[in-house]
Amino acid sequence: MRMPPKYTQLAAQLVMGLATLATLAILVFIILFVLEKGLPVVGLKFLLSNPQDMGKAGGIFPVVVGTILLTLVAIAIATPLGVGTAIYLTEYTRESRITRVIRFGADCLAGIPSIIFGLFGFIFFVTILQMGWSILSGGLTLAFMILPTIIRTSEEAIKSVPDSFREVSFSLGATRWETVQKVVLPSALPGIVTGVMLGVGRSIGETAAVIFTAGSSLRMPTSLMDSARTMSVHFYILAREGISTENAYGTAAILVITILLINLTAYGLMNRFVAKNN
Amino acid sequence: MNNKIEIKKLNLHYGKFQALKAVDLPVGENSITALIGPSGCGKSTLLRCINRMNDLIAGVRIDGRVLLDGRNIYRHGLNVPELRKRVGMVFQRPNPFPLSVYDNVAYGLKVAGISDKDRISQTVEGSLKGAWLWDNLKDRLDKPALDLPLDQQQRLCIARLLAVEPEVILMDEPCSALDPIATMKVEELMLELRKKYTIAIVTHNMQQAARVSEYSGYMLLGDMVEFDLTANIFTNPKDSRTQDYITGRYG
Numbered sequence: 001m002r003m004p005p006k007y008t009q010l011a012a013q014l015v016m017g018l019a020t021l022a023t024l025a026i027l028v029f030i031i032l033f034v035l036e037k038g039l040p041v042v043g044l045k046f047l048l049s050n051p052q053d054m055g056k057a058g059g060i061f062p063v064v065v066g067t068i069l070l071t072l073v074a075i076a077i078a079t080p081l082g083v084g085t086a087i088y089l090t091e092y093t094r095e096s097r098i099t100r101v102i103r104f105g106a107d108c109l110a111g112i113p114s115i116i117f118g119l120f121g122f123i124f125f126v127t128i129l130q131m132g133w134s135i136l137s138g139g140l141t142l143a144f145m146i147l148p149t150i151i152r153t154s155e156e157a158i159k160s161v162p163d164s165f166r167e168v169s170f171s172l173g174a175t176r177w178e179t180v181q182k183v184v185l186p187s188a189l190p191g192i193v194t195g196v197m198l199g200v201g202r203s204i205g206e207t208a209a210v211i212f213t214a215g216s217s218l219r220m221p222t223s224l225m226d227s228a229r230t231m232s233v234h235f236y237i238l239a240r241e242g243i244s245t246e247n248a249y250g251t252a253a254i255l256v257i258t259i260l261l262i263n264l265t266a267y268g269l270m271n272r273f274v275a276k277n278n
Numbered sequence: 279m280n281n282k283i284e285i286k287k288l289n290l291h292y293g294k295f296q297a298l299k300a301v302d303l304p305v306g307e308n309s310i311t312a313l314i315g316p317s318g319c320g321k322s323t324l325l326r327c328i329n330r331m332n333d334l335i336a337g338v339r340i341d342g343r344v345l346l347d348g349r350n351i352y353r354h355g356l357n358v359p360e361l362r363k364r365v366g367m368v369f370q371r372p373n374p375f376p377l378s379v380y381d382n383v384a385y386g387l388k389v390a391g392i393s394d395k396d397r398i399s400q401t402v403e404g405s406l407k408g409a410w411l412w413d414n415l416k417d418r419l420d421k422p423a424l425d426l427p428l429d430q431q432q433r434l435c436i437a438r439l440l441a442v443e444p445e446v447i448l449m450d451e452p453c454s455a456l457d458p459i460a461t462m463k464v465e466e467l468m469l470e471l472r473k474k475y476t477i478a479i480v481t482h483n484m485q486q487a488a489r490v491s492e493y494s495g496y497m498l499l500g501d502m503v504e505f506d507l508t509a510n511i512f513t514n515p516k517d518s519r520t521q522d523y524i525t526g527r528y529g
Contacts, residue, residue: 094336164373168435171329172442173363174389182389183375 031256038253041246047254051218055234056244060251062220066135066228069221070214071203073139074146079196081143082150086192089151090158091180103155110148117145118212126213133227138214145209146199153198157191158184190270197266201259207232231255282307282446282476283328288342290323290332297323299500300342304493305446310468310477312491312508314484315523319497321480325448328478329365330358346446363390366444370451372431374423374438379406379415382423382434386442401441409437410467429460433467447471449479453486465490484524488512496520 003011049059085102093099121141131137161184169179185192207230215227216237229237231251238248283305290298297320305311305328313321326332327344330351343350351361363386374382383402392398402419406412411433415421423434432452439447449468453461461483468477468490481487487494488508495505496517504511504520515521 164369164371165375167331167334168369168373168375168438169385169389170334170359171331171362171367171369172386172389172439173359173361174386175359178389182385187376 031260034249034252034256038249038251038256041250042253046250050220054243055218055238055247057247060231060234060247060254062218063229063231063234063251064254066214066221067204067230069135069224070138070142070210070228070230071200073135073224074142074203075196075200077140077143078147078150078199082147082195082199083154083192085147085151086154086158087180087184090155091176091184106148106151109144110152113208114145114206115208115212117141118209120144121209121213132225133213133215133217134225135214135221135228136224138210138228138230139224141209141213142203142206145206146202149202150192150195150199153195154188154192157188157195160191161187193269194266197262200262204230204258204262205232205255206230207236211236231258280307281305282347283478284343284345284348285324285327286343286345288324288327288340288344290320290327291339292335293337297500298327301497301500301502303495303502303505305476305478306493307476308472308474309493310472310479310491312487312494313478313480313497314482314487314494315497315503317482320500321495321497322450324497325450325478325480326367328446328448329362329367331362331367333358363442364444365446365448366439366442368432368435368439368447368449368452371455372428372435374426374431374434376422376424378420379423379426379434380419383438383441385438390442405437405441406434408440408471409433410463410470411437427460429456429463432456432460432464436464436467436471444475446476446478449477451480451482454482461486484512496523498523 046059047064048061050061051063052058085106089099089102118141121137121144125131125137125140126133129137131140165183165187166179169183170176174182210230211233214230214233216229216233217227218229218234219226221228232255235248235251235255238244238251281304283303285301285303285305288298288301289296301320301324303311303313303324313324315321323332327340328346328351332338332340340352342352344352346361346365351365375385377385380402383405384398387398387401403412403416406415411430414430415426415434423431426434432455436447453464456464465486468479471477479487479491491508493505494508494511496503496511496515496519498519504515504517506516511520512524515524
């Protein structure tokens with residue numbers, strides 16, 4: 001017994017459509033829920049004033065600064081390492097057992113829970129290298145955590161550059177490095193930027209890896225060796241210790257908005273880049 | 279006539295497969311030499327030996343000699359990028375970079391480290407004129423190259439090549455993606471370019487070989503079956519296999 005194709009077609013379309021709708025609805029629900037609870041306390045004053053009484057009152061300015069600094073350190077370290085690795089794997093080696101091992105390693109690294117990175121960072125950077133709880137320790141730990149994402153997205157972006165571009169470049173007398181610099185990287189840029197943006201998003205939202213390595217100081221950081229608290233850590237502490245539910249949701253709202261903005265920027269950058277090239 | 283290039287006893291293996299079998303080929307200076315033969319006969323592979331593009335493929339072994347102005351380009355220590363500046367290539371499909379017309383033509387100069395803007399503009403203009411594109415494109419230099427019609431894209435690729443001032447131009451079925459009218463324009467351009475450059479062309483199109491080339495080589499299964507004046511190849515071939523091919527009984 002088979003249903004007529006007309007009905008199976010309709011049923012399939014309906015089921016897939018519902019799945020899509022459910023996904024979208026969940027996303028919208030979460031965002032609206034957080035914003036509804038958080039937005040009443042959010043304002044310029046909340047963003048730009050110092051917290052008082054462990055965060056019960058006042059704003060989250062040092063937390064915002066700490067989040068930005070940590071993310072910048074992580075990206076500044078992970079981008080050159082990740083893009084460099086991706087270029088090496090795709091342009092300078094032929095597919096072999098070694099490249100497969102490296103790729104497998106990167107994939108494993110991506111699957112490690114962030115709290116393990118936190119523990120590693122605590123033992124290695126904070127204790128053994130004596131960096132203490134600091135933005136530097138936290139940034140380095142985050143860099144290792146987002147490295148696989150950047151490597152794999154950059155690799156895919158570089159691989160999608162047509163071989164004919166490389167061929168022409170070589171045929172015009174360019175060396176491999178000149179070809180990478182002038183043809184491959186510019187064409188792969190949107191993909192690479194997307195990977196970096198994903199890394200930024202992960203860094204900003206990370207809690208477990210950061211709390212062990214950057215600490216949770218509420219003071220304004222003045223150097224990379226200072227401890228700092230990120231927005232997600234702040235949210236965790238405010239909520240976990242029952243300090244202030246309102247301020248916790250306020251922080252969460254800003255976190256959600258920030259990540260939305262980053263994704264929109266990445267999306268916009270990509271579209272502009274693609275439009276320029278076609 | 280002077281031979282710009284002389285290929286002598288060239289063997290090429292892809293792994294265990296022998297794609298070229300002791301091939302000899304002279305390419306006369308300021309002339310057009312055509313390589314004809316059925317698909318897979320090794321004519322493109324042979325062409326790509328002249329600018330060492332086969333170096334990029336894993337598992338290729340080459341022995342024999344390719345002399346450019348009397349010196350073997352497979353000699354130890356030869357600077358391959360420099361060789362490729364002297365021996366340029368036009369590919370089967372028009373393949374401009376996804377950049378503007380101007381940046382495409384200027385690419386080779388930027389690679390060569392030339393940053394003098396006036397000099398770059400002059401070369402871009404000269405190269406576009408050389409490829410008969412200047413009048414069409416002089417007001418649209420900042421337009422994306424990929425928006426051009428295919429035949430202009432292919433001539434843009436030729437202009438991009440002229441900008442690095444090669445001595446030899448290798449053309450690998452340069453018209454196979456073009457319609458007959460565009461093909462005619464590119465062929466006329468080839469005849470003009472011959473005055474300044476040495477050209478070797480691979481083509482599937484026998485009429486094309488007959489129209490543009492002075493000399494032709496017929497290849498089959500990695501062998502150079504016959505090499506002669508194009509007129510002789512097409513009117514009075516010595517080898518029965520050449521005769522079968524040009525009369526359409528084979529290939």
